[in-house]
Amino acid sequence: MVPECCNPTIIFEAVPECYNFATRIVNFLDLQIWIDQEGIHGAKLWSQEIVNAIDNSKVFILFASAKAFLSKNVTKELALASESDKHILPIFIEDAEIPAAMKYQLAGIQHLVHEQGQTEQTADNILRTLGNLDIQS
Numbered sequence: 257m258v259p260e261c262c263n264p265t266i267i268f269e270a271v272p273e274c275y276n277f278a279t280r281i282v283n284f285l286d287l288q289i290w291i292d293q294e295g296i297h298g299a300k301l302w303s304q305e306i307v308n309a310i311d312n313s314k315v316f317i318l319f320a321s322a323k324a325f326l327s328k329n330v331t332k333e334l335a336l337a338s339e340s341d342k343h344i345l346p347i348f349i350e351d352a353e354i355p356a357a358m359k360y361q362l363a364g365i366q367h368l369v370h371e372q373g374q375t376e377q378t379a380d381n382i383l384r385t386l387g388n389l390d391i392q393s
Contacts, residue, residue, distance in 0.1 A: 266287055266288065266289045266290070266313060266314065266315045266316075266317055266386075267289075267290050267291075267309055267310060267313045267315070267316045267317065267333075267337070267342075268281075268282065268289055268290070268291045268317050268319065269316065269317065269318045269319065269324070269330055269333055269334070271319075271321070271323045271324045271327050271330060273321070273323045274319045274321055274323070274324065274349060275291075277319065277349060277370075277375075278291060278319055279291070280375050281375060281378060281379050281382070284375065284376055284379030284380075285379055285382065285383065287386075290309045290313065306333060306336075307336065310333065310336045310337050310340060310342065311340060313337075313342055314342065314343060314391045315342060315343045315344075315345060315386065315389065315391065316333070316334070316337035316342045316343070316344050316345070317344075317345045317346075317347060317382070318330070318334060318344065318345070318346045318347065319347055319349050320346045320347060320348045320349065320352055320354075320367065321348075321349050321350050321352050322350065322352040324352075325352055325353070325354065325355050325358065326355075331355075331357045331358060334358055334361050334362075335361060337361075338360075338361040343389050343391065344361065344362070344365055345365075345367070345368065345382070345385060345386075346362055346365060346367040346368070347367065347368045347369075347370055347378065347382070348367055348368070348369045348370065349370045368381050368382065368385065
């Protein structure tokens, strides 16, 4: 069961290479979640929809990987979430060095680490972490 405090709008940032993993995690969570590949419908302005989603979110979850860290869009979205004082939860799905362009936004933020084959455990860790955040629904 999901604690009441944990029904915020959550943004999952996943590059295409991580999308399947992100959707497996989403299937374990009973939360209101927005993923850019699912949350943008036809005839919508992609950049405007992402900005609106970040503005309306409580938490920005970043699936951290080498590919995500190379993405200019991920860098922009992380900066928007940081500038909007969103809770940021990085989940490292592989060993990857944080690039200079993201170090400021991620400095001092405790991250989660996903272990291969431990999707349910990662989902539980996300729920526990969200439960500890001061999030008002």
